Amino acid sequence: LAKTTQPISMDSYEGQEVNITCSHNNIATNDYITWYQQFPSQGPRFIIQGYKTKVTNEVASLFIPADRKSSTLSLPRVSLSDTAVYYCLVRRRDDKIIFGKGTRLHILP
C-alpha cells in the first residue's frame, strides 16, 4: 500500500481557491488516487478519484502529474462549510484503505 504525505493543516479564507497536495512516491501502476472529506462525527465522504492527468467534478478538481508521485486536490471558492479533514488515499481496486493523518482545512470568514 502506497504511503501518502500531506500537510497536517491549512487555513484559507472564504471565496479562495484551496489546493491540497499529497505525495505518494511509491505509487504502483494499478493504484488509483482518491480523496475523501470528513466532517466531525461523520463518516468520510468521497470527493474525487483519478488515475492520471486531470479529473473534474461538480465539487473539485484533481491534478495528477505524469509521474503520478503526487496529486493536488483543488477546491474552487471555498466556503465555511468546507472546513473539514481531507484524506488522500492511494490503493488498488480491491485493496483495503489505510488512512493517513489527513489535512485539517480551516476556512476563515
Next chain:
Amino acid sequence: GAVVSQHPSWVICKSGTSVKIECRSLDFQATTMFWYRQFPKQSLMLMATSNEGSKATYEQGVEKDKFLINHASLTLSTLTVTSAHPEDSSFYICSASLAGGQTGELFFGEGSRLTVL
C-alpha cells in the same frame, strides 16, 4: 450514489456488556466491508476486513474475540464489541465496496459513537 447505513448512530452501555453495530448497504451489494475506529482528533484506523460468507481478516493488534464481525449477506455486516470497557469508547465506521465496481470506490456509513460507562 450508493448508500451505507449504520445503526445505531450512538449507543451508551455499561462496562461489561456487549454492543452490536449494524452496517447495511442500502442500494447495492457489497462483497467486502471494512470496519474502522476513530478516536477524537485522530485518523481512521482499520480494524478488519469482512467478506461475505467467510471469516473476517483482522488487522494486527485488533482482538478478534473482542470485536466479533459477521458478514452474513451481501448487504449486512455486524460488529459486536464484547464485554465493552471504557477504553472501547470510540467512533466506529464501516465502509462497503461495490461488488464488481470498476474502480473499487468505497462508500462509508455515518458512523456509530460508542460510549462505555
